[in-house]
Amino acid sequence: MKILSFIIPSYNSAKFLDKCIPSFLNEAVLDKLDIIIVNDGSTDETPVVAQKYCDAHPDSIRLINQENKGHGGALNTGCAAAVGKYLKVIDADDWVETQNLPEFVAKLEKSDADVVLTHHYTIDITTGEVKKWKNYPEKFDISYNFELIMASWKNFERSLTFHGITYNTAFYHKNCIALSEHVFFEDHEFATMPCCHAASIMPMDLFIYDYRIGDVEQSVSNQNQLKRISHTQTVLERFLSEYACLELPENSGGREYFCMKAQGLLLSYLTTAMLVEPDKKKGRLLAAQMMARFRTAMPRAYELAKKQYLAYRAMNRLHISKQTFDQVLHSRIYSKFRRKHDFY
Numbered sequence: 001m002k003i004l005s006f007i008i009p010s011y012n013s014a015k016f017l018d019k020c021i022p023s024f025l026n027e028a029v030l031d032k033l034d035i036i037i038v039n040d041g042s043t044d045e046t047p048v049v050a051q052k053y054c055d056a057h058p059d060s061i062r063l064i065n066q067e068n069k070g071h072g073g074a075l076n077t078g079c080a081a082a083v084g085k086y087l088k089v090i091d092a093d094d095w096v097e098t099q100n101l102p103e104f105v106a107k108l109e110k111s112d113a114d115v116v117l118t119h120h121y122t123i124d125i126t127t128g129e130v131k132k133w134k135n136y137p138e139k140f141d142i143s144y145n146f147e148l149i150m151a152s153w154k155n156f157e158r159s160l161t162f163h164g165i166t167y168n169t170a171f172y173h174k175n176c177i178a179l180s181e182h183v184f185f186e187d188h189e190f191a192t193m194p195c196c197h198a199a200s201i202m203p204m205d206l207f208i209y210d211y212r213i214g215d216v217e218q219s220v221s222n223q224n225q226l227k228r229i230s231h232t233q234t235v236l237e238r239f240l241s242e243y244a245c246l247e248l249p250e251n252s253g254g255r256e257y258f259c260m261k262a263q264g265l266l267l268s269y270l271t272t273a274m275l276v277e278p279d280k281k282k283g284r285l286l287a288a289q290m291m292a293r294f295r296t297a298m299p300r301a302y303e304l305a306k307k308q309y310l311a312y313r314a315m316n317r318l319h320i321s322k323q324t325f326d327q328v329l330h331s332r333i334y335s336k337f338r339r340k341h342d343f344y
Helices: 014-024 046-056 070-081 098-110 146-151 169-175 187-192 222-227 229-244 253-276 280-297 299-317 322-329 332-337
Strands: 004-010 033-040 061-066 086-089 115-124 130-133 165-168 201-213
Touching: 004 014, 004 070, 004 098, 014 033, 014 046, 014 098, 033 046, 033 070, 046 061, 061 070, 070 086, 070 169, 070 187, 086 169, 098 115, 098 201, 146 253, 165 169, 187 229, 187 253, 222 229, 222 253, 229 253, 229 280, 253 280, 253 299, 280 299
Parallel strands: 004 033, 004 086, 033 061, 115 201
Antiparallel strands: 086 165, 115 130, 115 165
16 A cells, blocks of 8 residues: 655756655655656656656656646646555655655554644755754644644744645545646645645654755746746735635634735735835835735735735835845844744
8 A cells, every 4th residue: 555645746857856766765665655756748858767767666656747737737637646645745856855754654654634744954055054944833743723733833834835744645635726837836825725624734753855945946036036926926816716715614723824824925925026026116016906905805814914014115115125134034033033943
């Protein structure tokens, strides 16, 4: 029986796969892994490199070739094909902590939680800096509901992300939506729209995901966020439309989680519009328009973002750059001021 499906969306990823795929090859648990490489219409040697591993491990690794549908389209295909008890997505330019897979799989075999949370690392390929992103529940390996999690949000927020979430496959197939295709930042949909329906969330004290950062080509770089600001708009509009038909009780923890995650992406949009966009007036207008949409359609997320919006607007008028803002945001003084757990 396959316990864990790993989905690896891959577009022109040939240069990364020889680091990514071997990280899954822990012989102690390889027979319990279902590793799905989704070649999303690559024009490089991605399918050739992927097939090499499929041929070497045909019982554990398979390749799905499709026309290009973007990251979200690749996730839709891979997650639909998953046969493991749980599923987790690892991007092709990232990798996993090989030595932790046996313990992870053993815990998943015993788990019946809808969602499992694990820690992850970020590895900056430019500076070499490694940071730990952990969750801090009162106790690991027990199930929490969203009412408890939202009451202690700071203890969980760093793992309630694309990189920290592992879904029960049956739960995901029941509650998933078709992720937006041909846009970036749809990983926010993946980490929010199925997850908000979870009745049981289990944090585990394990590092699994190694997230590669520091590449100027990545979607999270400031200039790419500006270039693709329309993508963020698309995903935010998707949040608003899904929220309008969300079948969760008012004031429920799952609905609060949805609003909190929407607010997070909204703040990213606001910082791009007002601190990265060189035309400051244009940026203020974009931000004001989006805030007006949220005030009408998702007032809770609007209220969560309002104070930061006003601060960003003031910084916009003072011509404070995103670089300066990031230096303050990531400082240890700021972290302690916000009473967050510090990095190690």
